[in-house]
Amino acid sequence: MNEIAATELKPAWRDYLEMCKPRVILLMLLCTLAGMYLSTSGSVPVDLIISCLVGVALVAGSAAVVNHIADSHIDARMARTRDRPVADGRISNRQGLIFSAVIGTIGVFVLFHYVNPVTAWLNIASWVGYGLIYTLYLKRATPQNIVIGGLFGAAPPLFGWTAVTGNIELGGVLLVLIIFTWTPPHFWALALDRKDEYIKADVPMLPVTHGDVYTRWHILFYTIALLGVSIAPYFIGMSGLIYLVSASILGGIFLYWAIRLIVNDSPATAMQTFRYSILYLALLFIFLLIDHYYLI
Numbered sequence: 269m270n271e272i273a274a275t276e277l278k279p280a281w282r283d284y285l286e287m288c289k290p291r292v293i294l295l296m297l298l299c300t301l302a303g304m305y306l307s308t309s310g311s312v313p314v315d316l317i318i319s320c321l322v323g324v325a326l327v328a329g330s331a332a333v334v335n336h337i338a339d340s341h342i343d344a345r346m347a348r349t350r351d352r353p354v355a356d357g358r359i360s361n362r363q364g365l366i367f368s369a370v371i372g373t374i375g376v377f378v379l380f381h382y383v384n385p386v387t388a389w390l391n392i393a394s395w396v397g398y399g400l401i402y403t404l405y406l407k408r409a410t411p412q413n414i415v416i417g418g419l420f421g422a423a424p425p426l427f428g429w430t431a432v433t434g435n436i437e438l439g440g441v442l443l444v445l446i447i448f449t450w451t452p453p454h455f456w457a458l459a460l461d462r463k464d465e466y467i468k469a470d471v472p473m474l475p476v477t478h479g480d481v482y483t484r485w486h487i488l489f490y491t492i493a494l495l496g497v498s499i500a501p502y503f504i505g506m507s508g509l510i511y512l513v514s515a516s517i518l519g520g521i522f523l524y525w526a527i528r529l530i531v532n533d534s535p536a537t538a539m540q541t542f543r544y545s546i547l548y549l550a551l552l553f554i555f556l557l558i559d560h561y562y563l564i
Contacts, residue, residue: 274404275305277335279468280358282339283353283358283359284353284359284367285334286352286353287329287330287333287353287354287359287364288328288329288332288333288337288366288371289328289332290431292328292332293325293328293329294443295331295546295549295550296324296325296328296424297324297325297424298322298550298553299424299425299428299443299447299549299553300320300321300324300424300425300427300428300431301317301321301428302425302428302443302553302554302557303424303425303426303427303428303429303431303440303443304316304317304320304428304429304431304432304545305428305464305557306425306428306429306506306556306557306560307428307429307432307433307437307439307440308432308433315382315431316382316383316431318388319378319379319382319383319478320379320383320427320428320431321374322375323376323378323379323380323382323383323388323391323478324375324379324391324424325429326374326375326378326397327370327372327375327376327379327391327392327394327395328371328375328394328471329367329372329373329375330369330371330372330375330395330399331368331394331398331399331403331536331537332394333365333367333368333371334364334365334368334399334400334403335359335398335403336352336353336354337354337357337361337364337365337368337513337515338353338471339355339403339407339410340352340354341355341360351494362379364375364562365425368556372395372542375391376388376391376492377393379391383431384430384431384434386430386435386436387427387430387431388432388433390423390426390427390430391427393420393423394420394421394423394427397417397419397420398417398420398421401420402416402417402420406473408470408471408472409472409514410474411419411473411474411476411477411478413473414451414452414455414456414459414473414474415451418447418448418451418452418455419444419448420450421447422444422445422446422447422448422451423441423444424447425444425447425551425553426440426441426443426444427441427453428440432523439501439504439506442500442501442504442506442561445497445500446494446497446498446552447496447549448489449493449497450494450545450548450549452486452487452489452490452547453490453491453494453522453526453541454545454546454549456473456474456483456486456487456490457487457529457538457539457542457545457558458538458539458542459473459476459483459539460480460483460484460529460535460538461474461476461535461538461539461542462465463476463480466556474486475524480515480533484526484529484530484533486532487526487541488523488527488529488530489524489530491519491522491523491526492523492526494522495519495520495522495523496520496542497516498515498518498519499512499516499519501556502514502515507556507559508559508562509564510558510559510560510562511555511556511558511559513559514552514555514559515552516550516554518552518555519548520527521544521548522544522545525541525544526535526539526541528541529541544561
């Protein structure tokens with residue numbers, strides 16, 4: 269029986285991949301790639317694209333593994349996360365930390381030597397912000413955890429921008445601001461649906477500390493702010509009418525879901541809003557790229 273149990277708990281490559289949160293990283297890489305192309309009117313070398321995306325993915329995956337380890341006791345109490353590799357015992361804390369250190373070190377090496385130091389340091393700062401400050405402190409300390417911690421997760425387009433230019437510029441910062449403003453309504457919509465689980469895990473998400481009504485109104489406020497921020501690229505000459513129209517339509521749909529959250533307290537509405545928020549961000553950056561190269 270012990271041998272069977274040991275076999276069942278033996279970690280597989282899929283468990284290590286799961287700890288890296290590949291779906292989240294894919295969205296990050298899309299935003300990083302968008303930042304690279306939006307930073308220039310010309311083409312981007314393929315070798316630079318590959319080096320940047322590989323480095324960013326490895327550093328982000330390393331931070332995600334730390335998050336899995338630090339949150340394993342919380343994950344074990346939540347239905348949505350109890351089967352995660354560390355929470356379920358398939359991977360030990362020691363194994364996870366070694367894996368995190370290895371891929372994180374490789375990622376930073378790639379960024380320093382094949383991209384540039386600015387991008388490497390930004391990734392290190394983001395790793396510290398998400399892997400340590402948010403995961404170990406903010407998440408459990410304040411209901412504004414997502415707002416403050418969202419800055420660390422909003423950096424990918426700036427990574428792409430600096431990878432090409434070597435400088436932190438207004439366009440890259442504006443892209444960060446868009447994701448920063450998008451993060452609260454995105455996560456709070458999920459928190460409304462998962463409120464009971466956050467209560468059980470003793471995580472002070474906004475619906476837990478301030479209630480559903482308060483959270484729904486704040487989702488609306490941030491969505492209105494997002495609509496304003498998302499069209500800013502047009503007004504600084506970074507994009508044209510294609511993006512302005514697209515961003516306005518996408519933002520209007522997001523606003524529709526935010527209003528529905530207030531007038532319709534069905535649990536399904538929260539998850540529909542959450543799912544749309546993911547589609548919104550992906551499409552927003554796709555239209556930014558379409559508009560950018562149309563103008564060129």
